[in-house]
Amino acid sequence: MSNYKAIMIGGSAGSFQVVTKIVASLPKDYPLPVMLCLHRLKHVRSGFVEALSIKSQMPIIEPDDKDPIKSGRIYLAPANYHMYVELGNKFALSTEDVVNHSRPAIDLSFFTAAYNYKNKLVGIILSGANKDGALGLKSVKDAGGLTIVQDPNECQVPTMTLASMNATNVDHVFSTQKIINFLLNLA
């Protein structure tokens, strides 16, 4: 059993296929909650969960505000809300202004998860076209959590991973397959 209590993954342009591969590889009884904060169109509320769910064995849920965070589930930040982790392992959603042109903003999800889980969090940044997530991943590192970025050479758009590597000394630079192996080893 690993020391970690939660996994948070941030991604944007070019991350959809990577996320799909990751969620498809996790077993139904995966023992940790997996939170996804992916950039998405603000006004398109439906379709994303359905598309990710096709190959996933774990249930994928867009949490409602105040829902408890449970193991064995994948949570996707809903459209047009920021997704925060509130102390006590609950979600808190917010309609505060966009950050890095995004709502949900990856930085904000990571800040709040790092604050709640401290060194028990694994933060992963995937392909993306802006720098959202870089400061978030730094906050995970600063709180003692484990940080991983997708190998920029493999990313469709490496801006986000490179910005993250600039912002903090990340623990691992992994290919998609290595990320999957790592997550499976936590189980």
Next chain:
Amino acid sequence: MSTTLGIVDTKKIIAAINDMYGVDYSNYTLTTLRRRFLYVMGCLNILSADILVEQIHRNNIDFDDFVDKLMIDTTELFRDPSLWREVREKLLPEICSSPGSKIWMSGVSSGEELYSLMVVLHEMGLQKDVRVVASCPSNIRIDRIKKGGIFPMKRMELGEANYTRFSGKFEFTKYYTVSDNFAYMDTSLIENVEFNNFNISQDKSDKSYRMIFCRNLMIQYNMPLYERVLQNLMDNLTVGAYLILGNKETINHSEVSKRLYTFDSIEKIYRKRS
């Protein structure tokens, strides 16, 4: 500007505000409140929690301005167009069939929700058939809303896109004028609206509303306040009345879930049981 504020500092600020102004923020979602305090500190060029606490204790803060800045006003005109379509097509025709029905916009912040509702009522020709009550804790904001909301043009572009998805009757530009890059909504839309400072977390009820909008307000509250507010909302609804929450809010964490049934699980529309 600092990017984090610890729990201890946050609680010090909450205590100082309560001491000086008698307003209690201790039941707000800590994560969101920490970010809001940081935001206001940034606006006021205050560099640390200790300095803010000192300024509050010396009464060097314009508290109305502080509350105004603390409020989250980033909703949109016609946020969730599909909800507004349903309000237009199903809810309002029923509610307005009995004259003098009351609708309550609780927790108004920017006025965008209120103006959206009033545009819908206007387009249905029902503006004078219902009584709309709007509650907002900030007088600064009520004044701004009465002057037309005064929205940055970027927000209007978003509102216009939402209005198009809502399939409104007219060009959205009909509803506002532009001055110095700010949009002023047509204030005749809200001329019959009754404004007050009613605070849903504290005040008593009058049990007479046929429809209450409370969208994305309780996401700022912790569990005890969420429960109390929902109980108050229940007391303000007539039997069969509609309660509309934000589309990622739920009544499922509350006791009141037994006293309501789900009318639309996607748009989060509930009705009070008899």
